[in-house]
Amino acid sequence: MTPPLNKSQQQALQAIRENPNKTVLLRGVTGSGKTNIYLHLLLEQLQLGNSAILLVPEIALSAQLISEIQKYIKGAILIHSKLTPAKRRQLFTTILEKPTPQIIVGARSALFAPVAKLGLVIIDECHDNSYHQDQNPKYSALRLASAISPRTLLGSATPNLQDFYLANSKNAVVHLDQKARATASEPKIALINLANSAELTTHRFFSDSLLAAIKTNLANHEQTLIFHNRRGSASMTLCQKCSWQALCPICFLPMTLHLDRHSLLCHTCGHAENLATSCPTCHSPNIIHKGIGTKMIESELTKLFPDARIARFDSDTAAAESMPIQYEKVKNGEIDIIIGTQSIAKGFDFPNLTLVGIVQADNGLAMPDFAAEERVFQLLCQVVGRVGRNEKLSRIFIQTYQPDNAVIKFGTTANYLAAYDYLLANRKKAHFPPFCFLLKITTVQKTESTAIKKAREIRTQILKMFPDVLISQPTPAFYERGADTYRWQIILKSQHRARLLEVVKTLPPEVRFELDPPSLL
Numbered sequence: 001m002t003p004p005l006n007k008s009q010q011q012a013l014q015a016i017r018e019n020p021n022k023t024v025l026l027r028g029v030t031g032s033g034k035t036n037i038y039l040h041l042l043l044e045q046l047q048l049g050n051s052a053i054l055l056v057p058e059i060a061l062s063a064q065l066i067s068e069i070q071k072y073i074k075g076a077i078l079i080h081s082k083l084t085p086a087k088r089r090q091l092f093t094t095i096l097e098k099p100t101p102q103i104i105v106g107a108r109s110a111l112f113a114p115v116a117k118l119g120l121v122i123i124d125e126c127h128d129n130s131y132h133q134d135q136n137p138k139y140s141a142l143r144l145a146s147a148i149s150p151r152t153l154l155g156s157a158t159p160n161l162q163d164f165y166l167a168n169s170k171n172a173v174v175h176l177d178q179k180a181r182a183t184a185s186e187p188k189i190a191l192i193n194l195a196n197s198a199e200l201t202t203h204r205f206f207s208d209s210l211l212a213a214i215k216t217n218l219a220n221h222e223q224t225l226i227f228h229n230r231r232g233s234a235s236m237t238l239c240q241k242c243s244w245q246a247l248c249p250i251c252f253l254p255m256t257l258h259l260d261r262h263s264l265l266c267h268t269c270g271h272a273e274n275l276a277t278s279c280p281t282c283h284s285p286n287i288i289h290k291g292i293g294t295k296m297i298e299s300e301l302t303k304l305f306p307d308a309r310i311a312r313f314d315s316d317t318a319a320a321e322s323m324p325i326q327y328e329k330v331k332n333g334e335i336d337i338i339i340g341t342q343s344i345a346k347g348f349d350f351p352n353l354t355l356v357g358i359v360q361a362d363n364g365l366a367m368p369d370f371a372a373e374e375r376v377f378q379l380l381c382q383v384v385g386r387v388g389r390n391e392k393l394s395r396i397f398i399q400t401y402q403p404d405n406a407v408i409k410f411g412t413t414a415n416y417l418a419a420y421d422y423l424l425a426n427r428k429k430a431h432f433p434p435f436c437f438l439l440k441i442t443t444v445q446k447t448e449s450t451a452i453k454k455a456r457e458i459r460t461q462i463l464k465m466f467p468d469v470l471i472s473q474p475t476p477a478f479y480e481r482g483a484d485t486y487r488w489q490i491i492l493k494s495q496h497r498a499r500l501l502e503v504v505k506t507l508p509p510e511v512r513f514e515l516d517p518p519s520l521l
Helices: 007-018 034-049 058-069 085-099 109-110 141-148 161-168 208-219 294-304 323-331 372-384 406-412 416-430 449-467 497-505
Strands: 021-027 051-055 078-079 103-106 120-122 152-156 174-178 188-193 222-228 236-239 257-258 261-266 272-274 287-290 310-313 339-340 355-356 396-399 437-445 475-482 485-494 512-515
Touching: 007 021, 007 034, 007 174, 021 034, 021 161, 021 396, 034 051, 034 058, 034 120, 034 152, 058 141, 085 396, 103 109, 103 372, 109 141, 109 294, 120 141, 141 152, 161 174, 161 416, 188 208, 208 222, 208 294, 208 355, 208 396, 236 355, 261 485, 294 339, 310 323, 339 372, 355 372, 372 396, 372 406, 372 416, 396 406, 437 449, 437 497, 449 485, 485 497, 497 512
Parallel strands: 021 152, 021 174, 051 103, 051 120, 078 103, 120 152, 188 396, 222 339, 222 355, 310 339, 355 396
Antiparallel strands: 236 287, 257 261, 261 272, 437 485, 437 512, 475 485
């Protein structure tokens, strides 16, 4: 027995089967039923006597997905990075010794399952950065899958520009533009300008219209999702008198306030300190906390709606209260207000959800990275896609300080093709992928002066040996401090990847490098 497919899904499945390319990209809008297509392809591989691997970006998603797959494929195996070494060895031994074809589901590490006769790898939400491992051994799960599998299917509503550009040039894109359910209704979208004080007469970061909509939703016993992609209670702690700021002594980055722990925490290295009651520099008691985090949102909503059942899901959530454990409660409508970061924006189906509030949509646009706008657009599309999957009327309130920003506008309507054209034109002007290849070289030294000196020496050497390669001036890495070291980097651009590989061979062994980095942060 296989899950039923609608006409649009049937056409997409047939197009995937007939596409001659080894790697095919399925661009399916959120709620179009890509999972059903995956199931048909997995079952086909079993019938052919082949094994197959299905990758998802989050462990939380793999648990939900495998329960769906096991309805049709008994014995599917779940593999992820949280397994103990003993459990991983046991699973790998079982896979090695099992003579019949197998279906493996899991996060990035599941790609290394020792299956025999691999016929297909499917990578869901293929745009997600978690498929790129930046620690040794460094690899891209997308590139590795294409190398080891006879067939690879990449699935996403918002594929990365580089992947879509390459697949499009090879006629390897299959489009799935219709929602899975014919009765699905389009959500009503309201764009709220946070710069307009008239929108914020009741609360400092919840607009009046959003609060009114939450109140109505609670009265109607319908579910609400409040999204903000920042953890903690406040992102900045400083002194009003002398401007001292609480910075991590290891990373030199602002520490995040966690009021429930009464502590300051560095989200980069994990360094923690007790909450300061007075300024360590001028001893003034005028310490203030700025910024919004999911814990602050939870606290404020609890005050505003004391009778509501509220649950927060982010990486600070205890394991027993995480989304994989609480998913059935959320799905059944036992939670009134869901609060979360990007981890709840992907893949989850909430049938009782009719209201989405995005606290600050432009959060992330100012990051110094060529992919910053693309990431904001992708995240907006994922969050907006949580509703409008069934016949229930739904609403979305998008709060932003930049309502006229093109990326915000494209994200609110999930207009991928328009965003693709816009972002691609910007990339071409700035000479960034897919119009060139990148190499990031990082020097790591005990002092800042030696890190700068080393970076300059390497740049001078490359300029002499490879005058045809574009190379930036040495700059501090986004995370300049780490593990009591300083990090400076230079960025190389070339239209020929082989040329950058030649540069890599000339680098000193202690220098770090990353070819085709998905981000410069």
